Structure formats: C-alpha cells, structure tokens
Amino acid sequence: MVMAFFRGRGESTLDEVKGTLVSMLADGRTVFDAATDAVFGGGKSKQTKQTVRSTDQEINTAQQRVRRSLMMHSAVTTVDLPAVLAYMSIVKDAERIGDYAKNMYDLAKYGANFELxxxxxxxxxYRDAVGQLIDDAAATFASQDQTQAQKLIDKADRFLTDYDQKIKAAFRSEGTADQAVARALYYRYLKRITAHIMNMLTAIVMPIERLDYYDEAPEDR
Amino acid sequence: MATPEQPITARSARLPSPIRALLVVALLYAFLVGVKMLESGIKGIGSDYTDPLFASVSNPLAGLFVGILATVLVQSSSVTTATIVGLVASGVVGVEAAVPMIMGANIGTTVTNTLVSLTNARRSEQFRLAFTAATMHDFFNVLVVIILLPLEILTGFLHASASWIAGLFVEGNLGGTFDSPIKAAVSWSAKLAEGGIESVVSTPVAVAIVTIAVAIGVIFVTLTFITKNMRALVADRIEASLNAVLAKSGTIGIVVGMLVTIAVQSSSITTSILIPLVASGLLMVRNAYPITLGANIGTTVTALLAAMAAGSVDGLTIAFTHTLFNVLGILLVYPWPRLRYIPVLLAERLANMAVRSKSLALAYTFGMFVVIPFLGILVLT
Incomplete structure (x- = not known):
C-alpha cells in the first residue's frame, strides 16, 4: 500500500476513467445484445436473465468506481475540474444504457416477440444500427476523435427522428394493443439508448454547458 | 456552436514533469537561501534590539501562542518552523524558548483544514463529517501539547533528546555551527543577495531589517510554490496511495500521511485533501485520522531542511525537537486504544454541536486560532 505512493499509478485518473467508460459501453453492448436477442425470438431464459443482470451489475459497480476516482481526483487537484464535471455527468449516461437494455429484456419477459x-x-x-452505434461510440470515446464524434452525433440524430415517427406509427397502428405497446416501448428504449450515447459524445465536441443537449429537437437546441 | 480545441474530458494542459521538477529544485534552493538570509539578517540587527524583542517569548505559554498566531497568519507551519529555525540558528531565540513556539505552530497549522471544513456548512451531514475530520487534528495536537509541554518545561527532555539526536548527525555543541553541503551551496547566493541589499540600503540595522523582510518573503513565496508544484507533480501518486488506504486504518495511514506531506511540503495540503473525501463519505473519519497524524511527522522535514541550510547545531536541534515532538505525540496517544480515539470523540461531539449551531463552529475557529492566542500573548508579554 505504501509502495503505491512510490509506484504511482502508471496512467492518470482521467485516462483510467476514460478506459472504464469504454468498458462500460462494451458491457452495455453485451446487455443490449442479450436483451434484444430475447425480443427477437430467444425469449426469456435463465441464462439471458443472468447475463443481463450480472453485466448490468458490473456496469453499476464501474459507475461507482468512476465516481470515487473522480471525487479523489478533484480533492487532490482542481486543474481538471471541467473534465471531472463532464465525466461525472456522462458516467450516468453510460450506466443508463445498461438500464434501458434491461428494460428491453423486460419486453421479452412480458411476451414481446418480433421473430415472426x-x-x-x-x-x-434498428437494433443492428444501435448496436453498431454503441461500438463506434466506445471506439470514438477511446480515441477522443472530435471529427468522428461529430459524424456519429449527426448519424444518431437522424435515428432520433426515425424513432419518434415509429412511436407515432405504433400509436396509430391497427394491430393489436400488445403489438403496438411492444413497438412503442422498443423504439422508445432505442431512442433513449441513442440519446445517452449522444450525450456521451457531446463531451468530445461541445463545451461543458452544452453537454446533454443533443437529445432535444433541433429547433429547441 | 464551435467545437472546443480539445474535448472537455481531456486533461488540462500541464507543465512537463521534468521542467516542473527542475522548478521545484530551484524553488527549494531559493527557500534555503531565504533561511540563510533570515539567520544572517537577524544576527545583523544585533542583540541590543533583538534581546528585548524576544525576551517576552521566554514565557512558554507566550511562545506557544506566538507559534499558533504566527502560523494562523501565514497559513503554513512550514513557514513558521523555518523562521523559528532561522531565529534559533542566529542565537536570538534559545532552543528552550523555541520549543513551545514549535508546538504552537503544530496547533496553528490545523486552522487551514478547519476553514476548509466550514465550506460544507450548508449541508448538515457533510458538515458534521468534515468538521469532525478537521477538528480531530486540533484536538490531537492540543492533547499532545497538554501532555508534553509541562513535561518539557519541567525536565527539558524533549530538546535534550533532540540535541542528542542532532549530535549523532553533526559534530559540535549547542551554540556551535557545522558545515553541510547545503549550507555551502546556499551561502554564496545568500551573501550575493545581502550584497545587493547593502548597495541600496545604507545603515547596518536597515540592511538587516530589509534582509529579514526579503528572507521571510522568499521563504513564504518559495514554500507556496514548492507546495503547489509538488502537489501537481505527485498528484497521481497521492491519489494512488490514498486510494490504497481508503478502507484501511492504522499505521499504514500514518506512513501514507507522512509520505504525502513530505512530498507536498505541507501538512495543511494533506489534511485539507482529506476533508472533501470524508465529507463525501469516501473516507471514514477513523481512517482519515492516522493519515492526519502522519502529516504531523511529514511536515517536520521542512524545518530539518532549513536547519541544514542554517548550519547551526541549535537550529538542527530545534528542527529535531519538532520531529521528536510529533513522533512522541503519536507514540503516546495512538498505540493505546483508550487514548487513541479521544481526539476523534471530542471532535465528533464538537461537530454535533456545530451542526446544530453553525455560529458555534465559527466561534470555535475564531476563538481557538485567533482570540485565545492573541489574548494570551497580550496577557503574558
């Protein structure tokens, strides 16, 4: 323990936090895949439930670890305050991806099945697009590439409009109530996951006061 | 909306570590030159002026209060102890008279984290934790002074032991001098600076007064920047070591507190870092306690460095007295379970009262660190 002082940590806290966020996104992708597989014919199973739960738990633990690290970092040095505030905000977004994926699994639990x-x-x-978006966001977050981040935000922004239209269509559909509800919720969850990814990406391209503002309609921004 | 030049999640621009390390070495050198100048400046004034001035602190309690108040005013026990080393090395203040001043500096330095804890006053639970973490340091230092000051007045064991330890490192008796590479390295620059002052100021007493003023300024400024730069230089190491002891209590915390404080050259920085960690619930009060005690030992390194520059056996003795006092304090209180947590319990009681009445917290801070020492000096001198 004392040797920790002499060894240092090898990488800065902020690099460590960035790495944890990237792994949270990877875990988010795992939960998302498991949950959507269930909706697309896999159905509810003990194994899927276990994967969804344990991975989400890992995401939650990682979030707490990030918060602890940021608190410690801000106590020791104040020069990184903007980065600390930004990470404190976006770690919540990374955590929410797992939560919405978990909600997606609940759809399968309640009987939603899109297989046929x-x-x-x-x-x-749309499931594939969001899965790819999570992967691309993780890679972009790791590289902190501002050009790529902006491209992803623009791409994700177009999805948001699509989801709104799909939700409206579900309300007006002439199918059964369970079909409409399943689709409305499915697109709603995809929209929230996409929005949280966009929030994370705004940290790469926007000043701190504009964090999170990409999930509003363009005219409201 | 324009994209910022770099992501807000990126680390802020920093001075490269090798350059910062060189800057710290340069600042440390300037600090030691300041101590040397202080010593020769005081000698330059002459005993006709200095003896009446410092006669008053021959009263141990007055010396204690002077130590507290001086440290509160400069917000750094390192500045106070380096100055005391300079005073002792010049022969103006005797080792015996300086011991209570050193003890006072130990108490005075805790004002910084107490002030930091007051920033949590709006949130009761956080404030309770923060104020406990801050004032347990006050209570510990006061408790140790209550035990050791009377013993020192009666027997002189503390400075006698320190004198013996100093004798292990340098040859020479009390009142004598010794040569050290540090002294040799800083003497030339100190003389150069004094020569510069002599070319501007005419009378010897005026030269001495300006030299003292410049020296204290140099000590204060260099220590401030040493602390600032070292904090940036070893921030990652501080985080790593504090992370390692977050859930631990005991001796390991003392060692970590000592190492961090030696690195940043300020116990106030170490203990102030702990306040937000305790207030946020990341660090338990009882786990922060040993780190605080370790800071007490770590901060004594500054006076030891100053003594090496002054090259006086007396200066080295008072510096070792500082170290010995803090080590003994911990040995007297910490190993015994019944005694160990008395400062924490007292701090918790005070914090509980302070949560109910915030003005009590303010009254305590102002009374403990300003009113009592000020009145004490007025009455005793």
Missing amino acids: AEDHDELLS
Whole structure:
C-alpha cells in the first residue's frame, strides 16, 4: 500500500476513467445484445436473465468506481475540474444504457416477440444500427476523435427522428394493443439508448454547458 | 456552436514533469537561501534590539501562542518552523524558548483544514463529517501539547533528546555551527543577495531589517510554490496511495500521511485533501485520522531542511525537537486504544454541536486560532 505512493499509478485518473467508460459501453453492448436477442425470438431464459443482470451489475459497480476516482481526483487537484464535471455527468449516461437494455429484456419477459413480425427486418435493422452505434461510440470515446464524434452525433440524430415517427406509427397502428405497446416501448428504449450515447459524445465536441443537449429537437437546441 | 480545441474530458494542459521538477529544485534552493538570509539578517540587527524583542517569548505559554498566531497568519507551519529555525540558528531565540513556539505552530497549522471544513456548512451531514475530520487534528495536537509541554518545561527532555539526536548527525555543541553541503551551496547566493541589499540600503540595522523582510518573503513565496508544484507533480501518486488506504486504518495511514506531506511540503495540503473525501463519505473519519497524524511527522522535514541550510547545531536541534515532538505525540496517544480515539470523540461531539449551531463552529475557529492566542500573548508579554 505504501509502495503505491512510490509506484504511482502508471496512467492518470482521467485516462483510467476514460478506459472504464469504454468498458462500460462494451458491457452495455453485451446487455443490449442479450436483451434484444430475447425480443427477437430467444425469449426469456435463465441464462439471458443472468447475463443481463450480472453485466448490468458490473456496469453499476464501474459507475461507482468512476465516481470515487473522480471525487479523489478533484480533492487532490482542481486543474481538471471541467473534465471531472463532464465525466461525472456522462458516467450516468453510460450506466443508463445498461438500464434501458434491461428494460428491453423486460419486453421479452412480458411476451414481446418480433421473430415472426411483418416488420421484423425493419425492427432488426434498428437494433443492428444501435448496436453498431454503441461500438463506434466506445471506439470514438477511446480515441477522443472530435471529427468522428461529430459524424456519429449527426448519424444518431437522424435515428432520433426515425424513432419518434415509429412511436407515432405504433400509436396509430391497427394491430393489436400488445403489438403496438411492444413497438412503442422498443423504439422508445432505442431512442433513449441513442440519446445517452449522444450525450456521451457531446463531451468530445461541445463545451461543458452544452453537454446533454443533443437529445432535444433541433429547433429547441 | 464551435467545437472546443480539445474535448472537455481531456486533461488540462500541464507543465512537463521534468521542467516542473527542475522548478521545484530551484524553488527549494531559493527557500534555503531565504533561511540563510533570515539567520544572517537577524544576527545583523544585533542583540541590543533583538534581546528585548524576544525576551517576552521566554514565557512558554507566550511562545506557544506566538507559534499558533504566527502560523494562523501565514497559513503554513512550514513557514513558521523555518523562521523559528532561522531565529534559533542566529542565537536570538534559545532552543528552550523555541520549543513551545514549535508546538504552537503544530496547533496553528490545523486552522487551514478547519476553514476548509466550514465550506460544507450548508449541508448538515457533510458538515458534521468534515468538521469532525478537521477538528480531530486540533484536538490531537492540543492533547499532545497538554501532555508534553509541562513535561518539557519541567525536565527539558524533549530538546535534550533532540540535541542528542542532532549530535549523532553533526559534530559540535549547542551554540556551535557545522558545515553541510547545503549550507555551502546556499551561502554564496545568500551573501550575493545581502550584497545587493547593502548597495541600496545604507545603515547596518536597515540592511538587516530589509534582509529579514526579503528572507521571510522568499521563504513564504518559495514554500507556496514548492507546495503547489509538488502537489501537481505527485498528484497521481497521492491519489494512488490514498486510494490504497481508503478502507484501511492504522499505521499504514500514518506512513501514507507522512509520505504525502513530505512530498507536498505541507501538512495543511494533506489534511485539507482529506476533508472533501470524508465529507463525501469516501473516507471514514477513523481512517482519515492516522493519515492526519502522519502529516504531523511529514511536515517536520521542512524545518530539518532549513536547519541544514542554517548550519547551526541549535537550529538542527530545534528542527529535531519538532520531529521528536510529533513522533512522541503519536507514540503516546495512538498505540493505546483508550487514548487513541479521544481526539476523534471530542471532535465528533464538537461537530454535533456545530451542526446544530453553525455560529458555534465559527466561534470555535475564531476563538481557538485567533482570540485565545492573541489574548494570551497580550496577557503574558
């Protein structure tokens, strides 16, 4: 323990926090995949439930670790205050991805199954797009590439409009209530996951006061 | 909305570590030159002026209060103890008279983290924890002074032991001098600076007064920047070591507190870092306690460095007295479970009262660190 003082830590706290956030996104992808597999025919199973729960628990633990590290860092040095505030905000976004993926698994638990749905391909394409978005966000966050971050934000922004239209369509659909509810919630959860990813990416391209503002409608920004 | 030049999640721009390390070495050298100048400045005034001035602190309690008040005013026990080393090395203040001043500096330095804890006053639970963490340091230092000051007045064992320890390192008796590489390295620059002052000021007494003023300024400024730069230089190491002891209590905390304080050259920095950690619940009060005690030992390194520059056996003796006092204080209180947590219990009681009445916290801080020492000096001198 005393040797920790002489050894130092090898990397700065902020680099360590960035690494943890990237791994939280990777875990988020794991929960997301497991949960959506359940909705697309896999159904509820003990194994899926275990994967979803344990990975989400890891995400929650990582969030607490990040908060502890940031608190310690801000107690020792104040020069990184903007970064500490930004990370304190976006670690919540990273954690929420797991939560919404968990909600997605609940859909399967309540009986939602898109395997044989008419709009199966369309539903699946959005799932694949969001999965890819999580991966791309993790890579961009690791590299802190501002150009790539902006491209991803623009791409994700277009998805948000699509999701709104899909939710409206579900309300107006002539199908059964359970089909409409399942689709409305499915797109709602995809929208929230996308928005949280966008929030994280804003930390790379926006000043601190503009963090989180990309999930509003363009005219409200 | 324009994109910032770099992501807000990036680390802030920093001075490269090798350059900062060189800067610290330069500042440390300037600090030691300041101590040397202080010593020769005081000698330059002459005993006709200095003897009446410092005669009053021959009263141990007055010396204690002077130590507290001086440290509160400069917000740094390192500045006070380095100045005391300079005074003792010049022969103006005797070792015996300086011991209570050193003890006072130990108490006075705790004002900084007490002030930091007051910033939590709006949130009761955080404030209770923060104020406990801050004032347990006050109570510990006062308790140790209550035990050791009477013993020292009666027997002189503390400075006698320190004198014996100093004798292990340098040859020479009390009142004598010794040569050290540090002394040799700083003497030339100190003389150069004094020569510069002599070319501007005419009378010897005026030269001495200006030299003292410049020296105290140099000591204060250099220590401030040494602390600031060292804190930046070893921030990652501080975080790593504090993270390692977050859930631990005991001797390991004392060692970590000592190492961190030696690195940043300020016990106030170490103990002030602990306040937000305790207030946020990240660090338990009882785990912060040994780190605080370790800071007491770590901060004595500054006086030892100053003594090496002054090259006086008396100066080295008072510096070792500082170290010995803090080590003994811990040995007297910490190993015994019944005694160990008395300062923490007292601090918790005070904090509980302070949560109910915030003005009590203010009254305590102002009374303990300003009113009592000020009145004490007025009455006793």
